Amino acid sequence: MENENLQTLNEIELQIEALKERANQIRATELASVISDVNQKIAAYALRPGDLKFKSDAIRIESNKVGKKAEVKYRDSEGQTWSGRGLKPRWLTAAIEGGKVVEDFLV
Template sequence: MSTYQELLAQKAELERKIENARKQELADAIAQIKALMTQYGITVADLAGKSAPGRSGSTKGSKVAPKYRNPATGDTWTGRGRQPKWVEAALAGGKQLSDFAI
């Protein structure tokens, strides 16, 4: 039967071998990734999930240009969401939405 000290030495040796194997496999994986990136012309930006040129990303939270203006007050509305009270009042008064188009 092995002694406690012998088992600790074996454990340390095994941990060293595990770390060396991990480093070698990591280096091999990085080399393979670099080769594939070169072969296909992939950049780090491509891997980071940047959108392709000419395509916009998420538009959530971005400003939208107004489409309608109240000529009396200058208030504007993008045409999205609930209609402002001035639009509701004007539509109820017989006007059309196209009357307020910018």
């Protein structure tokens, strides 16, 4: 039942990779032309970014909590603090290893 016309999986994967590479080359060539055309039209019509109504690449999070620091929940005798968020700070880890418990540092 062997068919000499059937390609192996490896041969097909090699063809796919070659086609992807060729597609990327064609895209790069066409892209340069498209960008040039768009830039010429932008200049000809004196367009500004706001005229094109593109959304910003940067995602902005608008919240009343942005920039607000978390309240301090733990403090040691030297004034070092931790809000309880994220990893435990070194000073707290060392104190726990020394026999203290987290509750000893509650504010």
